[in-house]
Amino acid sequence: MRIVVLTGAGISAESGLATFRASDGLWEDHRIEDVASPEGFAADPALVHDFYNMRRTRAAQAQPNDAHRALARLAQVHDLTLVTQNVDDLHERGGSPQVIHMHGALSGALCAACDARWPAPQLMYPGDACPVCAAKATRPDIVWFGEMPYHLDRIWPALEQADLFAAIGTSGQVYPAAGFAQHASRLGVECIELNLDSSANARDFDHRITGPASVTVPAWVQGLVAQT
Ligand code: APR
Numbered sequence: 001m002r003i004v005v006l007t008g009a010g011i012s013a014e015s016g017l018a019t020f021r022a023s024d025g026l027w028e029d030h031r032i033e034d035v036a037s038p039e040g041f042a043a044d045p046a047l048v049h050d051f052y053n054m055r056r057t058r059a060a061q062a063q064p065n066d067a068h069r070a071l072a073r074l075a076q077v078h079d080l081t082l083v084t085q086n087v088d089d090l091h092e093r094g095g096s097p098q099v100i101h102m103h104g105a106l107s108g109a110l111c112a113a114c115d116a117r118w119p120a121p122q123l124m125y126p127g128d129a130c131p132v133c134a135a136k137a138t139r140p141d142i143v144w145f146g147e148m149p150y151h152l153d154r155i156w157p158a159l160e161q162a163d164l165f166a167a168i169g170t171s172g173q174v175y176p177a178a179g180f181a182q183h184a185s186r187l188g189v190e191c192i193e194l195n196l197d198s199s200a201n202a203r204d205f206d207h208r209i210t211g212p213a214s215v216t217v218p219a220w221v222q223g224l225v226a227q228t
Contacts, residue, residue, distance in 0.1 A: 001078045001079065001163045001164060001224070001227070002078070002079045002081075002158075002161055002162045002163045002164070003074065003078050003079065003080050003081070003162060003163065003164045003165075003166065003224070004080075004081045004083065004155075004158050004159050004162045004164070004165045004166070004180075004184070005071060005074070005080060005081070005082050005083065005165075005166045005167075005168060006083045006084070006085070006165070006166070006167045006168070006170060006177055006180055007071075007082070007083070007084040007085065007086060007091070007167075007168045007169055007170065008084075008085045008086065008167070008168070008169045008170025008171065008177075009025075009085070009086060009169060009170070010168065010169020010170060010171075010195060010196060010213055011065075011067050011068065011084075011086070011090075011168050011169040011213045011217070012062065012065075012068075012086055012088055012090050012169075013169065013196075013212075013213070014065045014067070014212060014213065014214045015062040015063055015064060015065045015068075015088075015090055016058070016061075016062050017055075017058060017059060017062050017088060017090075019169075019171075020171075021171050021173065026055075030051060032145060033145070034047060034048075035047060035048050035051040035052075036142070036144045036145055037144050037145045037146055038112075038144055038146060038147065039146075040144075041112075041139055041144070045126040045139075046125075046126050048139070048140075049123075049124050049125055049126060049140075052106060052124065052140040052142065053122075053123045053124060055087070055088075055106060056106040056107075056120065056122060056123075057122065057123075059087075059088040059089065059090070059106055060122070062088065062090060063090075063093075064090040064091070064093050064094030064095075065090075065094075065213070065214045066214045066215075066217070066218050067168070067169075067213035067214050067216075067217035067218065068090050068091055068093070068094030068095075068096070069094045069095060069218075070217045070218040070220075070221040070222075071091065071094065071096055071217065071221065072091075072094050072095030072096045072097075073095075073221055073225065074221045074224060074225070075096060075097060075098070077224070077225050077228050078224060078228070081100065081154075081155070081158040081162070082096055082098065082099050082100065083100045083102055083151075083155055083158075083177075084099055084100065084101055084102070084103075085102060085103045085170060085174070085177055086101075086103070087101065087103055087104055087105050087106045087142055088106060089105065089106070089107055100150075100151045100154060100155060101150065101151075102143070102149040102150050102151055102152070102155065102177065103142065103143040103149060103150070104140070104141045104142040104143045104150060105141060105142075106120065106140065106142070107119060107120055108120055108140070108141030108142075109121075109124060109128075109138055109139070109140065109141055110138070110139050110140070110141040111130035111132060111133060111135060111137055111138060111139075112135075112137040112138075112139050113130060113133055113135035113137040114130060114132055114133040114135065116130055116131065116132035116133065117141055118131055120140060120141070124138060124139075124140065126138075149176060149177070152176065155180075156183070159180055159183060159184045159187075159189065160183075160184075160187055160189075162184060162189050163189065163190065164189065164190050164191075164192065165180065165181060165184040165185075165189050165190070165191045165192070166191075166192045166193070166194065166220075167180070167181060167191075167192075167193050167194070167195075167199070167205070168193075168194045168195070168213055168217060169194070169195060169196070169213050170195070170199065171199050171200060172199035172200040172201035172202070172204075173199075173200045178200065178201050179201075181193070181201055181204035181205055182201065182204045185204055185205075185206070190206055190207075191204060191205045191206050191207075192205055192206065192207040192208070192209065192220075193205040193207070193208045193209070194208075194209045194211075194213060194216045194217060194220060195208070195210065196210070196211065196212060196213075197210075
């Protein structure tokens, strides 16, 4: 079976990483435009680096949970395209062989001047020079608001050819990812949502499994493995 899975911050919540829109979430403590936009970075690069240094440190200390590991198992038995909005590497450390990071990754650094990319150090600072062009325009390789998500040229075709689309732990408020279910559904692709609460685009899904990802995802994967 061809399956596309989209994950969001909810899948890493039980690994101890804060989601964005929960009452104690990242966007409660930080204004989105200050830390997640090109304009915010231009205004205060130190603040932005601090925010991502903090998140990089927390992600390095976190461990994958049973939901991440279950998706690695799913890839062994079905044709899985795993797309994540998350910038942590818990899918990789949970054993998933291929992960499409549509919003970038904390592990990456990007030169805003020449577009060079290289592995990010644990801590980044505004004065860091690009190893290619030497410009002091080094930023995290994260897709910010107002920027185009990565790998859409691979994601849309995978969705269109899928037998099943699943969204796990995402609030359905940020496009284009929030539009994947509607797009797939219009083409007749079965859509399922696994979430703790109701998402903003719940109506686009045929099925819903409510509960914590570390419980619901392994059970759902077990059912799909049993079908093979
Ligand atoms: N199991 C399953 N779902 C959970 C869990 C859990 N243990 N904990 C929280 N959730 C759900 C919440 O109910 C919510 O619907 O995960 C979702 C998290 O939503 P957001 O915080 O909005 O995160 P996400 O959807 O990934 O955000 C999308 O927005 O801020 C930007 O670029 C950032 O990639 C991010 C994008």
